[in-house]
Structure formats: C-alpha cells, structure tokens
Amino acid sequence: MRRASFDDMACSVAQSLEIIGEWWTPLILRDAFLGVSRFGDFQERLGIARNILAARLDALVEHGVMKKVAYQDHPPRYDYKLTEKGRDLWLVVAALREWGDRWEAPDGPPVEMVHQTCGNVTHVVPCCSECGEELSPFELRPVRGPGATDRSAVAS
Amino acid sequence: MRRASFDDMACSVAQSLEIIGEWWTPLILRDAFLGVSRFGDFQERLGIARNILAARLDALVEHGVMKKVAYQDHPPRYDYKLTEKGRDLWLVVAALREWGDRWEAPDGPPVEMVHQTCGNVTHVVPCCSECGEELSPFELRPVRGPGATDRSAVAS
Numbered sequence: 381m382r383r384a385s386f387d388d389m390a391c392s393v394a395q396s397l398e399i400i401g402e403w404w405t406p407l408i409l410r411d412a413f414l415g416v417s418r419f420g421d422f423q424e425r426l427g428i429a430r431n432i433l434a435a436r437l438d439a440l441v442e443h444g445v446m447k448k449v450a451y452q453d454h455p456p457r458y459d460y461k462l463t464e465k466g467r468d469l470w471l472v473v474a475a476l477r478e479w480g481d482r483w484e485a486p487d488g489p490p491v492e493m494v495h496q497t498c499g500n501v502t503h504v505v506p507c508c509s510e511c512g513e514e515l516s517p518f519e520l521r522p523v524r525g526p527g528a529t530d531r532s533a534v535a536s
Numbered sequence: 537m538r539r540a541s542f543d544d545m546a547c548s549v550a551q552s553l554e555i556i557g558e559w560w561t562p563l564i565l566r567d568a569f570l571g572v573s574r575f576g577d578f579q580e581r582l583g584i585a586r587n588i589l590a591a592r593l594d595a596l597v598e599h600g601v602m603k604k605v606a607y608q609d610h611p612p613r614y615d616y617k618l619t620e621k622g623r624d625l626w627l628v629v630a631a632l633r634e635w636g637d638r639w640e641a642p643d644g645p646p647v648e649m650v651h652q653t654c655g656n657v658t659h660v661v662p663c664c665s666e667c668g669e670e671l672s673p674f675e676l677r678p679v680r681g682p683g684a685t686d687r688s689a690v691a692s
Contacts, residue, residue: 390646391563391566391633391636391646391647392632392633392634392635392636392637392640392641392645392646392647393562393563393566393629393632393633393636394563394636395636395640395641396632396633396635396636396640397559397562397563397632398640399640401557401559401562403553403557406549406553406557407547407549407550407553410547410549413673414678444639465639467673468635468638468639469635470673471627471631471634471635471660471662472628472631472632472635473549474631474662474673475627475628475630475631476548476549476552476553476628477547477548477549477552478548478627479548479552479624479625479627479628480547480548480549480550480551480552481548481681482624483600483621483624484548484551484552484554484555485548485551485683486683487682487683488681488682488683489548489681489682489683490546490547490548490680490681490683490684490685491547491548491678491679491680491681491684492678492679492680492681493676493677493678493679494676494677494678494679495664495666495667495669495671495675495676496675496676496677497664497667497669497675498664498666498667498669500664500666500667501666501679502664502665502666502671502676503665504627504662504663504665504671505662505663505664505665505668506627506630506660506661506662506663507660507661507662507663507670508651508653508654508656508658508661509658509659509660509661510651510654510656510657510658511651511653511654511656512661513651513653513654514663515651515658515660517569517623517626517630519651519652519653520649520650520651520652520658521649521650521652522570522647522648522649522650523647523648523649523650523657524646524647524648525637525644525645525646525647525648526643526644526645527641527642527643527644527645527646528646528647529646
C-alpha cells in the first residue's frame with residue numbers, strides 16, 4: 381500500500397519526513413555520521429536487504445542528502461558521503477539517540493559522545509539562538525511564518 | 537509486509553524509531569505539542585484514516601508517550617495527552633522542523649517559534665551540557681557506553 385504523501389502540507393516536520401521518514405533511513409544516516417560510506421559496509425552493519433538499501437541510498441542522493449563519490453572506475457564503485465544538507469541532519473539523529481538513551485536503554489546508553497573540545501561525555505542542551513538561554517517547549521509560542529498557507533499547522 | 541524489528545539492535549536511534557518511526561507518528565506528536573488532544577481534531581488536521589490514527593495513538597499510549605484522560609463518561613471519551621516521556625520528544629520534532637525550514641521550505645518557514653522569555657523568533661542552538669559551548673558533529677567522538685554490546689554501532 382502506497383502511503384499518502386505529505387508533499388502538500390505546509391509543515392516542515394512533514395517535509396522532512398518526506399525525505400528521511402522512510403524506514404531505515406535514519407539508521408543509514410546514523411552510520412554515515414559514524415564514518416560508514418561503502419555500500420557493503422552499510423549492508424553488513426544494518427543487516428538490510430540490498431535492494432532496499434540501494435533504494436534508500438538513491439533517494440538520499442536524489443534529495444541532496446548524500447552524494448556518490450567514485451573511488452574505483454573498473455568496475456565503477458562509489459562512496460556515499462553526506463552533503464552539507466545531510467550533515468545538517470546531525471541534530472535530528474542526536475535527539476533521537478539521546479531520547480532513546482533516556483527512555484529505552486535500561487542498561488545505559490550503548491554509545492556515548494565525547495565532546496573533544498572539553499573532553500567530557502556530552503549531552504545536547506537546546507539553547508535559544510537569540511538570548512542563549514536553555515529552551516523549553518513550554519516557553520515557545522508558534523506563529524505563522526513567511527511560508528504559511530491555510531493548511532499550516534500553527535494552532536488547534 | 538511486516539518490516540524487520542530493530543528491537544535487538546543495541547542502538548538508541550533504533551530503539552527510538554521502534555516507537556516513533558511509524559509513519560504519521562511524528563506528525564501526531566507535532567500536533568500534540570501544538571495543543572491538540574481530541575481524536576477528531578487529530579483526524580481532521582492530519583486527514584488520516586480513523587483506523588490508522590487509532591492504531592498510532594494506541595501504540596503511543598502503550599509505549600508511555602501519551603496517556604488517555606477521560607473527559608466524558610457516557611459514552612466514554614478521552615483526551616490524548618503527552619506524558620513526560622512524550623514531552624521529552626520535543627527536540628526531535630523541533631530538529632525535524634528546523635531542518636525542513638532550512639532545506640525544504642522555499643517560501644520560508646510555514647511556522648516559526650517565538651521564545652517568550654526573550655520575545656524573539658528563535659532557533660535551536662545545540663550546546664554542550666558540560667562546557668556550554670555550541671556543539672558541532674565534527675567535535676564529537678563516539679565511545680562505547682555502559683549499555684554497549686557486540687552489536688553496538690560505535691565505529692566503522
């Protein structure tokens with residue numbers, strides 16, 4: 381069954397899911413952030429069917445999230461590398477990981493991140509771009525932006 | 537076709553997707569953060585089939601992300617409210633929204649967030665919980681955590 385498309389929703393959450401909401405894609409991105417770039421390495425680490433992996437990687441290339449970089453000509457072979465648009469998904473993957481660490485990791489986090497600048501195991505604290513204070517969802521008020529339409533999801 | 541389960545992966549990204557990776561679920565969460573709580577309101581805003589919406593809401597309740605609160609006894613009717621675990625997904629939804637705003641919103645963001653503390657339209661800046669500096673993915677080094685297993689996705 382083909383799912384509905386979110387293409388006509390004026391909502392950036394929906395537009396993002398249109399690209400990375402496909403099952404497996406966030407885990408492909410996770411591995412790409414860990415330095416994986418070869419088709420066979422993704423395949424082995426994820427235990428994913430080759431045709432599904434190929435379709436997901438092709439979709440990420442098509443949407444500009446990853447790019448193919450040839451590392452061998454005969455036969456042609458490619459590294460799959462994150463683009464700037466792809467690297468910008470870092471916070472999405474980090475937020476998913478940290479939530480899972482807090483709520484779905486009874487033995488503790490399987491993986492932790494060391495902030496090399498300060499040398500400590502770090503967690504993401506979301507701060508305001510304008511005043512620098514830590515952000516809380518209770519202090520945020522949604523307003524219509526320049527791209528709003530009648531279907532924009534501002535308030536109930 | 538039943539998809540594979542990520543249950544046996546020692547990875548908090550995978551565990552999170554096991555719960556919120558279902559198609560539609562992040563948009564249900566988005567609306568819940570905007571204050572929507574009634575079945576009919578979710579249904580109307582999302583244009584989603586009632587049986588699919590019911591299954592997604594049931595799964596979120598089962599996983600402790602939402603809770604049902606009766607607002608009427610005859611016939612029984614419920615509000616669907618985010619729990620603490622659900623509200624803690626805020627950064628996942630915000631990160632998806634902001635990425636979509638940057639890369640998939642050619643007319644500008646459909647929705648913006650005003651930080652009521654400072655009064656400005658805000659964006660999330662991810663900061664280090666330990667030193668307070670802005671985090672960049674290039675300064676993070678993954679290490680095995682207490683919940684690591686042989687299948688933990690630390691490095692390629």
